[in-house]
């Protein structure tokens with residue numbers, strides 16, 4: 001195991017490999033070139049830390065960022081440089097337009113009301129305000145219908161109010177290259193784009209980058225692939241970014257017939273050696289992993305024994321290969337033995353959900369060769 005001496009006293013350690021993050025960015029950037037590769041840093045960079053992630057990506061030349069909410073853009077104030085821009089995917093809640101304009105962030109305008117509110121502020125200021133326009137090309141989530149967008153394009157006064165930096169859409173099935181719906185969405189999107197000549201387009205999220213080159217447009221918007229999740233076979237070179245190790249709080253041996261944990265749902269039929277570790281559903285470790293998931297010690301699978309509690313989990317460590325595991329040692333929850341995808345599959349969910357719910361209680365270490373190891377307690 002990598003040296004964890006820097007984390008003496010920590011019950012759990014979430015390590016974020018900024019070199020892997022940067023390598024993933026370069027891989028995606030090279031794949032979408034000559035299109036621009038932006039970075040989606042919403043939800044605190046999928047739970048990893050938006051400021052640290054954005055700083056690392058700025059170092060790779062990334063200059064366009066996407067968040068979901070205005071508050072997330074505000075949290076990055078002072079981190080992004082003057083020549084970078086930040087888009088707010090969900091657009092603006094009514095009444096927050098002035099805050100957004102003051103910050104210099106660019107809302108993604110999804111609806112007629114969002115457009116009207118942004119235009120009203122532009123008129124009040126007497127100048128065009130920057131924004132993106134989202135088209136619903138077939139996902140029925142956010143954005144104007146193609147017909148409404150084409151009607152909007154015919155409004156000659158639009159450009160006096162809105163300086164359109166981007167026209168975008170989002171794919172419903174980007175990670176399923178075998179499905180033809182993405183092609184239909186692309187066609188719908190291109191039909192609208194013809195009415196907005198000279199406005200750069202954006203369609204590809206991580207999955208979209210691995211579809212045909214037509215999906216790259218002028219700006220790609222990867223999120224999860226940056227953070228180490230390889231959604232499709234073609235993305236196999238994506239490097240894992242996250243590692244989670246949790247310390248053993250207590251070890252005991254119980255006789256056959258002893259119930260373990262809430263509900264006493266685990267009752268072994270032979271004596272067992274058990275280890276309790278300090279992570280639970282309050283740390284985003286899904287309760288669905290009760291008696292299903294596992295942790296690893298030196299590559300040995302240690303099954304979860306009974307229910308996942310709020311702050312702890314009990315592992316069955318009876319495997320003789322785990323004999324040397326002692327109180328105070330770390331076991332691996334996410335790492336070389338168990339990927340985010342493995343955990344997600346066991347929990348009946350997707351890697352995105354595991355990642356974004358990891359929570360704030362782990363000691364976070366951002367590792368990189370250069371410049372230094374940054375350590376955050378939290």
Ligand SMILES: *Cc1c(COP(=O)(O)O)cnc(C)c1O
Pocket residue numbers: 040042089169170204205206207221222223224225
């Ligand atoms: C979250 C999101 C992305 C990034 O998606 P990934 O699948 O994580 O790459 C891109 N575009 C929009 C509109 C999103 O909501």
